[in-house]
Amino acid sequence: MKNQIQVKPQVNRLINLLQLIEDGKFKIPTFQRDFVWEDKQKIDLFDSISHEYPIGSVLLWRPKEVYSNNYQIGPYTIESYDSAEFYYILDGYQRLSTLFGCLTNPSKTHLECNEFLRIRKFNMVYDLVDEAFLIKRSNQLEVTCIPVYKLVDTYEFLDFIDQLRIDLKNDENIDTYITRAKKLSSTIIDYQIPSIEIIGGKISEAVEIFSRVNSKGIEISPDWMLSALSSNEETGFNLGEIFSNLLEDLKEYNFDGLKREILVQCIQNSFGKVYFDQTLELLVKRHDFQKVTLKTVESVKHAIKFLFEELLVIDKKLLPYGSQLIFLVHFFNHVEKPSDVQKEKLKQWFWITTYANYFTIYSLSKIREAYLQFNKFIDDETVSPVYYHNKKQKFTTADLPKSVSSGSVRSKAFQLFLLNTSNDFKKLDSNDVAGYKIEYLFKGRRSHSSYLPFIHFKNTYGSNKYPSVDISFKNEINVASKINFKSGGLNRKEDIDYYLIERLKYIVEKEKVFVDGLGISYQKISL
Template identity: 40%
Template sequence: MHSNINIETQIRSLTKLLDDLRNGILQIPPFQRDFVWERDAIKDLFDSIRNNYPIGSILLWKPKTRQPWQTLKKVGSFELPTNKEQTVYLLDGYQRLSSLFGCLTNPLKSGLTYDKEEYSIFYNLYFDLEDEVFVYLRYNTPLPYQVPVHILMSTSDFRQYSRKYIEPYCDPNILDTYLDRADAFSRSLIDYKLAVIEISDADLSDAVNIFSRINSKGTDISFDWMVNALSYSENFNFAYEIDSLKEELTIFNFDTISRNNIFRCYQSAFDDKLYIDQTNIEALAKRSDFSKVVRNTTPCIKKAVEFLYKELNVVEYKLLPYNIQLVFIMTFFKYLPQPNIKQINDLKKWFWVTTYSNYFTIYSLSNQRQAFSTFISYLKGNSNEIIYYDNKNTPFKTMPLPESIILSAVRSKALILFELMHYRECSKNAPSINGLTLHKIYSMRKNSPENIIPSYSTDEGKKLMYYNNIWNSNYDDEFAFRYFLPQCTSIADIDTFLSHRKKKLIEAERDFTHKLGLNYTEIEKNG
């Protein structure tokens, strides 16, 4: 980092920031994420300002030289003018300033080009003087006590608006109250101040690095934001690559995967190293082959997710035992885009062993990296071993059967995935898959493994949700085998029924994990 970089914290008025945007002095760099706030978030923001609550600091970057970007982000549906003399870029605070600028700019007087449809949806906000709340109109015509918030930024504008739309239609007995409320909020807007941190005389990499340091203990900053800022060009936008990928993963119920976990897949695709953090992000973003490798890696990530979904029953992202497993499986398809049956079976075995053995929990980071190296050696055809063992004479062992099914626990996920695998193998026809359903056999009991039946969110899976007292119902042997259910004709109470089902689950898991070369632990513990 250069020694002549200047970082200054100032207190600026909201009106000054909005004026800088309106005059093109403050611009939005093209690598900023798109506007994603919903209307409730915008209303909450204005409510905070009305109550004079802090809304967080704003981070600006003033570079030494003008940047070569041809396309800049719009703000609150408005296209900003360019300012050739001086430009400051907004690094943090885009959602907030876009909301404020969009709502507080009068589209009929600004002279700025804007998206009318977007404006009407998000930024045509009114202040209700009756209830003192912020509203979006249900109908096109506001009530006399509903005022566009942008009108309240100007005393003269509000005076004209009041004479035309409020005073002729309001009860004189309450008119003064309305005007006092409007005046109070108007003063809140005009007097409102924010903390602004301005970085000057820094290049982009320094500014991004400072941003990440500032946010290290505050608002989360995704790794891809930093990389996108450093790698952005008119022909490549890393953030859009991730957005598009997440959209494509929706069909596999993986759209909730975090951007950082996707980023780690891309990160590990460059030099066959396992990355757990943001190590060497700047060098990565500046590689000449960055965009090419990213675009080549995207299909491998999609294949990995499809494999998890179709072959291993990870029918929702929340069922993935370890995020790091996605990095390994992505790498598998990077090296073996058309794997043979043996390679597919080896990968399945690797997945089950690493899941049941608590592999990525018991192994240190150095061992995990050694495991990745062993995995790649197998993919390159240099070894027949796909699984790394730190001591081949000591087999891995499973964690005990959990006392309660908790979807955040790896052991619970392992059991659910095993039961889904068994369910699919027992089905005469391949079941359609649409997410996960967890059915409780007896509602008055806890979420113990024996009391929970996982299934797909299919018609049959949904029927289980309406199977009251399944333990006391008539079902055939095929149904019983599919869900590890005991024959209930000889069982008199629910406790005995659940005890029998628990034994069946343990026996089935033990047989399965023994075939994987694991020692099965039968001591009951929390998990």
């Protein structure tokens, strides 16, 4: 019962929290997100502590029931103890992993340590000269760099100071360095971290409390919440692990950086209503939740393979809308082997929704209508998957931004148009693709007129199995139709400017013909 749950705020010294972790008093549930912090985030954390800034609360939970555990925290493996006096880390895992991994003395702990991982990710030092935290990939350090774990170990710290005096006996700054080290040591040892302890209740109740706490500043993500709510010890269902495996599989398509929130929305969208009308807490209570989720995960792979091969969305960064993937996943949930007619209509739907800014111009109520229209197409391939609020009024393209790196939907449409045109809008075999690269015809010219997308292929050594050249204007004007990236043959600024303007004109005319064929009004580009 909820009235049996206790919520207690606490304040602990950082070094006491580290000792509790080493003693096995904190556990990491398997539904917890893997450690993902990069060096900058770890350095920023220590920098905040050194300035005595708050780093946020950690959320701890002592449940009635026991979940399977992940015993890895930082580079160390925490031993399992059969004790009722332990807490699960619900929020703060990234921070605590960083602190424990960096501040634990590897030569004094009884815990098993992955030394390779420790050196690679947790070998944090403080440079007394530059007054900066650094991650070092080696144990060979400058004499003025102190490993941060020595700052919280009295004996190690005194030994370091003694050695520093010997090594820098003739350095006039020695006293300054020692003062800096002492101040930092004292700051970290005395640093306090607030925590919120939830005692009792089920995971759903803990998540509800977590959500309320979140309004006061603690981060919570939809994928974490769904993973926590759906974790099942009996069946071994672990959504966090499923997502991690999926993203690993998507590396083949350069989609491993896909946000987990979109994966959650794909799942939400698979239960009969559009994703933003689905409540996570209600979905996980459905008897078919696990079955539909596993099916959806497979459909994500099919949808991304379709985007990659049929539309040359060969990198996550080229996907105009996350909603396009969500809708495609919904399609593949119902149609495992689409017909040629369905494929062509899906491709047309993709291009229309991209050039028309479909998921931007439509309100949520209109997106609901679009979802229903898309479902009609799933049931009957003769139906158009595109929803038109007003069939008498054409969609219109947006203005093309000046920079190709703007990340706008319109810019992505332009990039995808070039890629598909260079391949004559034919299907690509993902097994042949080795990578994707953006080049520019002239150094320092990052405009659309100079933009050149390239696909690299396996075992072809630069051959044009799939042409990866730009749309060029052949013999329409009196300049070279093909030039190298260093502007061979075009040396004067005036010639280059003229070439780029004419090239963009040519591309615009080709793009206009394509967009007109989609039934969309083409917004002329200012040259």
